[in-house]
Amino acid sequence: MKKEDLTRFINAIEPGDELQARVLALPRRLSRPRLENPLKLAAAFGIAGLLCAGVVAVVLVLQNNTVPGGGLAAGPGAETASPADMQPSDDPHQTPWPSDDPHQTPAYTVIPQDSKLEKMTLPEVIISPDQAISIAKKAYKDYYGLDVEDCLVIDTCSYSQFTVYGTGELWEPLWERNAYAGKQILLMSVSESADMGNFMWAFVLQDGAYENIPAGTISYIVLIDAASGEVVEEEMGSMSGPMLTPRPSND
């Protein structure tokens, strides 16, 4: 390849007019009044809001009230415990978690032991994966009035491959076998926000079908501050761009 070829290829990559329109509309969209709700409403963060390094684990409580990985569980309608009330699980697949004392900041492994991930020690992350999953589950229910059902939690922190949270099973072979058609999947990750400097758990709930998610497919996205457990952003988005639809009415 000649350098001229490289330049020629890059020169040819041009955005369409619609991108400019989307960007120029951002000030207006970001200035929309927030809905009165204890949880902050995401504003103009698309899927890329998951920039917080990964997708947050979505807590999908199965009908039998168990959470993949043997972690904390909450049945439909159950009040989600606050982070301070939650205790580490005894499940061998579950990474031991420090106490809930926010002043105690030992180094610990954030990613579950069976994750195919590079181990990280992030003392800034206080909220455990299961705690974050529970918070996200409650946020989803508050947002839609629905419990999450038939979901699989996928640990997406790995740079190379994703695994089923709790079991460590590789995700891709399951997905390629269309094992979760008709069901939903919860994508989970945690990382430092690129420019906000804090750590967040990120969750996306979406269709589990094998084929590429069609453009416009709706998914629920929620970001949770990894130190406080506060829901920082939530949004109903699409795989090909954000959809800033209003929060569903509970009327």
Add this chain to the structure above:
Amino acid sequence: MEPDDRGARISAVYGRYGNMLYKMSYILLCNKSDAEDAVQETFVRYLKNPRKFTGAEHEKAWFIRVARNVCRDRQRFRLRHRAIPLHEIEQYAGAAEDAGMFRELLSLPPKCKTSLYLHYYEGYSVREIARMLESRESTVRSWLTRGRQKLRLELQERRVIHEKRRFDAFH
């Protein structure tokens, strides 16, 4: 920042960096939709966290770094390796025989692609790239070397300089 101010500012900033950010995002993410989302997200961050820049280069470097981070996070989010859309390759590559080379470029590891783009297209030095991407210069050089090797990129600028010297020597 008042909404009207933000509108004027975002319009000016998009005019300066929009194309560049899209090019870089497309090279990293290999498809139009993701690249558009990444560019939008970059500008969202700009609006949500306004900051003062020491100059135009500082501002540009900030946008490049944030866009790179946005793209990196989106790559993590992917459930599987996304195939590079053929119709998009042909659209950008132009001639059919170029499609293969363009696909090679897009198939490079993200760090190689970013370094190649910033060095050969945007004209940044190794030192500037290292500072922008918060890496060591030796690391950036190895990315560039690897990228060149994979693309078998001919360093045409060196050949031109060498031939010019030979020409000058004879005349």
